[in-house]
Amino acid sequence: MLILAGLGLADEKDLTLRGLEEARRADRVYIELYTGKWHGNLRELERLIGKRIIELKRADLEEGSEKILKESERKRVLVFVQGDPLIVTAHNALLLDARKRGIETKVIHNASIISAIAEVGLHMQKFGPLITIPFLARTGGRAPRSTYDIIKENRERGLHTLCLLDVMAEEKRYMTVNEGIKTLLRLERRFKGGVTNESTKIIVFARAGHKKSAVVYGRMGELLERDFGELPAVLIIPGKLHFTEKASLEDAL
């Protein structure tokens, strides 16, 4: 059996009772931490579940997933994943491969930034498709048109855009808020669609679900000057604001 168990947003205290129980029952427990910065304590998580946890690299769950699949054929294998486990497409592919081989699978859901953003006070039904602001190193230094077009179409429909910040796992590079804003401005300079500029007001949501979370609403130019502290963080480019949404954001100033 292969179990993917979400770790939620901040640390080991975000584990659910179901996740805890399954980890205690498992024969082998792995953790993958490469999709973002985790603020938990691995030793403490091991103490909670009463066994050792082996850390996985990206390749162990993608090209090199054979080992884990093989093991899941005979044993109860549990993999801890940040947030809600299936937001990362590769995890879904792994489950699909497992089921093809007749391996029983289970998913233990947990909190994700995808729903936690409701905390900033925007209405969930007004979010268009989300994007990931990419490291331009991935795209040969060129700003990608597709990412820009999604923000543009969302704004034209009055919809909000959740912008995740890129992670380059192997290099342990995590995009900062400031790099994210700079990249958005660079997209605008290149494609000139009038979507955002230095005076556009956006939202920074840092450390959702952590003790020191922060929601900041301000102009991109001004936000560029600020230090938002530790990651994780996301940006939200608002569409047309309802007056109750405005009230929440003004509270966040």
Added chain:
Amino acid sequence: MLILAGLGLADEKDLTLRGLEEARRADRVYIELYTGKWHGNLRELERLIGKRIIELKRADLEEGSEKILKESERKRVLVFVQGDPLIVTAHNALLLDARKRGIETKVIHNASIISAIAEVGLHMQKFGPLITIPFLARTGGRAPRSTYDIIKENRERGLHTLCLLDVMAEEKRYMTVNEGIKTLLRLERRFKGGVTNESTKIIVFARAGHKKSAVVYGRMGELLERDFGELPAVLIIPGKLHFTEKASLEDAL
């Protein structure tokens, strides 16, 4: 202090360790269960946290929230809410009111259907805005154009639409999958935009995060004949499918 703590998707085992700890520390614990069917056991939840839990009606958190706010001024008040607590807009308004009165607030996030839908195998970045399929009793028997237009625009952009099913809390009426599909077909008959018809393939995701969850992919006309068992459930109207999305859905047949 006012704490909103998510219950996650299925039952008391979805509580997080942080939620458990906060509920044990709280002076007063409430639960609101009117936004959907909860499959947990209230007595068992009380046993876990070691105190009584008082059930709230919709009015206690909306028009009549004065009592809870007043109490939060002097005591640690915790309210359990299904899923991730702020998906319901009224909960955000409550927090905002609390902060205006100088009451400290805290949110304990948990799993939500908004991110759990990744389990069906569709890519999260391809979801357009979500809708709630309304009971037509709410709209004087008339099919609402705005709901229809959102599905239509999403389909035109190749985006998926998550359709939540309406709940009429006071009447304890929970829309079934079959009623949801019927309402979608009724919208089409009224507005004739060529968005869905009996042969359109959609996804039913029933009991996400429960032991007996189910993902079914099929034509609307055929799905109308099936019994999907207990609620909760959501529908997803897919946009343009990537081949890996197709592979996941075919696995779900």
